[in-house]
Amino acid sequence: MAASGSGDDAVKATLRAYKERTEKADAMKLTPFLKCMEACGLKQYKQTTESSIWNLHADATKKCTIDQIVSKVIPDIAADAVGRKKGIKGRADLDDKDVVKTVDDIKAKFSAKAGQSAHQAVKTDKTTDRLTDASKYTGSHKERFDKDGKGKGLEGRVDKADTSGYVGNYKNAGTYDSKH
Template structure:
């Protein structure tokens, strides 16, 4: 705090009195520096000393943990309390406001942790939070790991293919050509399954009911004889369902 005598200013100490509380000037400076680091990384289009809500949210997550309740309360109850109503930012050059931020953070944190911090004074909770902030120093940056193979091994290694793609290559990785891409028909009249998973649909020996009657024992289709009722001269309906039925 500065005491003015005439045209001279005298710095009395390195401690500032704000709202009746004692706060270390160097501590506030250090906190502002951490806030600034978060702001530079997360709000590149804003001045470093104008901390945005986005940078604030990242700071809360990295410094105070990923507790959803705490993050939401810090976003809804703390930042709006100190932000500039016009710019929607926190002025990091205003140390009194930053000091107020720390007080408000401690109050909200204590409310969110009633069991753990029930008997802990707000001032002590504040010191815990300040320590976490100063220990973090910089925001966490998760770099994208580059694959040594270029990240396309699952596209080029045929042994990792599944489903229809797998059926297009043999065990050596060589393409099967048209046999790996199209369904083929044998003379028996039914479709050959590449995987065998649909044998119940393509193996005529497994057909039942009306479907079974459309094919002979070799698997060859009976044509119209297997599909329609026919009348003989004797007046009976022949066919798989109508045998012996008098008309």
């Protein structure tokens, strides 16, 4: 089988980029792993992984550790693919040269994605840009945002009464004693 080394570190880095952000352990659920596979151009292996291979290695919470994925899941995916290609019922032997080559190819595709972000910025179209540009708002809506377009929160939504003057509509509070 393929020797582990620095190539496996790149594979692990890619898998860590795709694991759920809330996941504290070094483990993945099936859905993020399938998204990672698709992003790496390994869509042809998704069905097999989902239907049979993942459940062989997943724990009770249906997660596999990153190390398990690299050392067991990926070789099993390759063995299954080679077995199907050769017409073997079940999986091919893990020491088969075609399986080793397929494992190396899969790991190379994962490694090529290392260092890239799994979560890309959302692209907006012209209509969305226009509708979310607070500088173009009119009426009371423009008061809900500051000059940079950042929302003011409650301050922008609530009319606060100024009760600092002697009479309700007196606007020049604090100027009574000033000389002109």
